[in-house]
Amino acid sequence: xxxxFVHASTAILPEIAAxxxxxxxxGYQTRECSLAELSKNPADIEWHFMGIHTxxxxxxxxLIHEYASRSAGRxxxxxxxxxxxxxxxxxxxxxxxEYTRAGLNFTDQLPWGIRTTIYFPVDQPSGNPExxxxxxxAGTTEASRQPEKxxxxxxxxxxxxxxxxxxxxxxxxxxxxxxPYQWIHFQDTVPPTAVDSYLQQARFGLNFQPDTAxxxxxxxxxxLAYAAAKLxxxxxxxxxxxxxxxxxxxxxxxxNGEKAPTWEALTSFSYHFxxxxxxxxxxxxxxxxILAFLEKYKxxxxxx
Numbered sequence: 001x002x003x004x005f006v007h008a009s010t011a012i013l014p015e016i017a018a019x020x021x022x023x024x025x026x027g028y029q030t031r032e033c034s035l036a037e038l039s040k041n042p043a044d045i046e047w048h049f050m051g052i053h054t055x056x057x058x059x060x061x062x063l064i065h066e067y068a069s070r071s072a073g074r075x076x077x078x079x080x081x082x083x084x085x086x087x088x089x090x091x092x093x094x095x096x097x098e099y100t101r102a103g104l105n106f107t108d109q110l111p112w113g114i115r116t117t118i119y120f121p122v123d124q125p126s127g128n129p130e131x132x133x134x135x136x137x138a139g140t141t142e143a144s145r146q147p148e149k150x151x152x153x154x155x156x157x158x159x160x161x162x163x164x165x166x167x168x169x170x171x172x173x174x175x176x177x178x179x180p181y182q183w184i185h186f187q188d189t190v191p192p193t194a195v196d197s198y199l200q201q202a203r204f205g206l207n208f209q210p211d212t213a214x215x216x217x218x219x220x221x222x223x224l225a226y227a228a229a230k231l232x233x234x235x236x237x238x239x240x241x242x243x244x245x246x247x248x249x250x251x252x253x254x255x256n257g258e259k260a261p262t263w264e265a266l267t268s269f270s271y272h273f274x275x276x277x278x279x280x281x282x283x284x285x286x287x288x289x290i291l292a293f294l295e296k297y298k299x300x301x302x303x304x
Contacts, residue, residue: 156181250276
């Protein structure tokens, strides 16, 4: 039985590689494709990362819609309503969290589950890895995330001027051009399996999130990656990270609004790491109900 993970290649989706390995180990064949490619090569199970999906290409396929976020921007709520109105009915829906599910507000009785952001377990290096960078920021630098605010901390005249910074994520040429300083290194996206080796080269992980919806309500993949790598976390202070701290522990340096911290304050702070045992892919998929749903589908298909 084949699962096709379908997306439009417009977002960072490191979980697809983890999905493919996980379901391959369960005996499924898997592939990653676009909607156009899927129409030429059907699959038994279509797992769509939404988006817009207005018609079925294969009526006999089991259809899963995964909503990994709410829509952002001025018309975010309208975009979410459009998705609700025009997307076809799948057989199962997955949502990033309850905030995402409530915002989309589907009123039908289709099966659904929550599969939140996952972290990728890593082997902790023996000894003390060499620290090449003072800071790392691992994630998107699209304009909606306001990267210029924290990049300016490292520019001449900023409180962290001269402190080395690794920016790990899709390159934006305008940022590279605007911040051409030798102590700021921009590294394009690397495979999920390689991320930890870059994180280990830094002393601190920067989790900068605008304190606006939907970003302040969504799990931070950056924070989870830093915590898994045992990197001290510097974070903006917003709703999700406070809830995460209450439920899973950890001590993080919270920024004063969007003001740059001082090096002295960062290095004198006492950091602790959270419990990530409920943030693994295995736990999340089992808890979401999707595995039981797929097993039931396999049994029904085998009996036909």
